[in-house]
Amino acid sequence: MEIGIRKIVVLVLDSLGVGEQPDSYFFNDRGRNTVGHVADTAGGLKLPNLEKLGFGNLTYTKGVERNPDSTGFYGKMRSQANAKDSVSGHWELCGLITTREFNTFYESVPEEFLAELSERTEKEFLVITENKIEDEFDAYGVEHQVSGKPILICYRDSRVMVTGHTDVLSEIDMYILGENMREIADAHYIATVGSIFFDGQPGDFMFKEDTIREFIMPSPGPTLIDAMYSKSIPIIGIGKIADIYATSGLTDMHRPNGNAETIEKVRELILDSPQSENGQVLIFANLPDLDSLYGHKGDALGYAKCLEEIDELLPRIIRTLRNEDVLFICADHGLDPTGPDQGHTREHVPVLAYSRLFKPQGKGDLGVRKSYADLAETIAEAYDLNVHYAAESFWSAMVAQL
Known part of the structure; x- marks a missing residue:
């Protein structure tokens, strides 16, 4: 059925799990349930806007009611990737299911990686793992200030970040370090490398x-992004989307700071953004704060407050959508x-859908849903892209409720 869908907005609420696979x-x-346990810790969550869309139907969430008469479509998606990192997750959302698990430097950094990085950058490095940051970073920071050696932070997931003090390294220094790390890290199958300053x-x-x-490893195969690019759809x-798909045909990239700025940027782009001849455009955004500011720090109360803030801001996007636009939240x-x-x-x-x-x-x-890739299959069908993934579209279930 030709419906004439125009703008599609995808909001990725980074790390918002709804119960074990x-x-x-x-x-x-076993037993993990991000939103359920966060709600229990906080004594309940107030998510009236997500509740209207049907979020409370996905898993028991204290304070969030089940809503069989939802204004949106609701479901749960299961990952088929052999990993649980952000890059694999985003790739699967766009139709690419990876069977190879990324490596990690959490236990140790290969000598050949450090040797090549030192040779390329003419610098020596300090190395610290994620679990030691809270107790030991101060000592590393002092040594960095004295020696000028950049600090490599190795995370549990497939991620290595280089950091330096704002008084010691310049933005150009950090960019060069990040680029060189990316070129070397591909051979070690590391998903993400990057840079971040510290001060004080x-x-x-x-x-x-x-x-x-x-700087994220390019996807090893075609995705929904490539399919849309081939059809001249912006x-x-x-x-984070701007980094994950930087080499895959993005028309435009924005890097706002945090959830509130990201939501405002999405709202602005719904009102004014480049479009195809048919008025089509994909606005693809990652809301990072749940993951980076609270989840990785074990701060369940902060996570709860952050999720409630997202819910409070959500109407700014919903009210801006026109009749032919569709919003997906995942x-x-x-x-x-x-x-x-x-x-x-x-x-x-x-996976929530609203129009x-x-x-x-x-x-x-x-x-x-059997795969995150069901989202890509659904968007491909909505835009009549004539591409298919190892997934099942739920577009017909939505169209049946016109």
């Missing part, structure tokens, strides 16, 4: 979150901050 045992994540004095060093720049990447993995560590968790993620065109009328349940 059947294979969670193999990832040591010993005893009071602080990372400058607004200086993060990530794709606008916001936040996530890329879980990150249960109440767990024994602060790493990603193998969970289902939400003024569709009236679910009690038939909004999309069920449990």
Whole structure:
């Protein structure tokens, strides 16, 4: 059926898991439920706007009611990738399911990696792992100030960041370090490298979150982004999307600072953005704060407050949508901050869909989707791209409720 969908907005609520997957045992994540445990810790969540869309139907979430008469379509998606990192999650959302797990330098950094990086940059490096940042970073920061050696931070997931004090390294220094790390890291199958400054004095060093720049491994196969690019449909990447798909045909990229700025940028782009001849454009945004500011720090109360703030801002996007526009809300993995560590968790993620065109009328349940890639298949069908992924579209379930 020709409907004439114009703008599609995809919001990725980074790390918002909604309960363990059947294979969670193999990832040591049995019993994990990001939103459920966050709600329990906070004594309940107030998410009236997500509740209207059907979010409360996905998993028991204290304070959020089940809503069979939702204004949106709702379901849970299961990852088929052999990983639970953000890059694999975003690739799968766009139709590319990876079977190879990324490597990590969390246990140790290969000598050949350090040797080549030192040779390329003519610098020596200090190395610290994620779990030691809170207790030991101060000493590393002081040594960095004295020696000028950049600090490599190795995370549990496939991520290595270089950091330096604002008084020691310049923006050009950091960019060159990041680019060289990316070129070397491909051979080691590391998903993400990047750079971030810190400032302050010993005893009071602080990372400058607004200086993060990530260099992400190019996708090993075609995605929805490539398919849309081939059809001359503009794709606008916001936040982490701009880094994950930087080499895949994005028309425009924006890197706002945090959730509130990201939501405002999405609203602005709905009102005014480049479009195809048919008025089509994909606005693809990642909301990073749940993951980076709270999940990885084990701050369940902060996570709860952040999610409520997203919910409060959501109407700014919904009110801006026109009749022919569609909003999808999803996530890329879980990150249960109440767990024994602060790493990603193998969970289902939400998929919510809303458009003024569709009236679910009690038939909004999309069920449990077998893959994140169902989202890509659905968007491809909505835009009649004539491409297919290892997935099943739920577009017909939406069209049935016109």
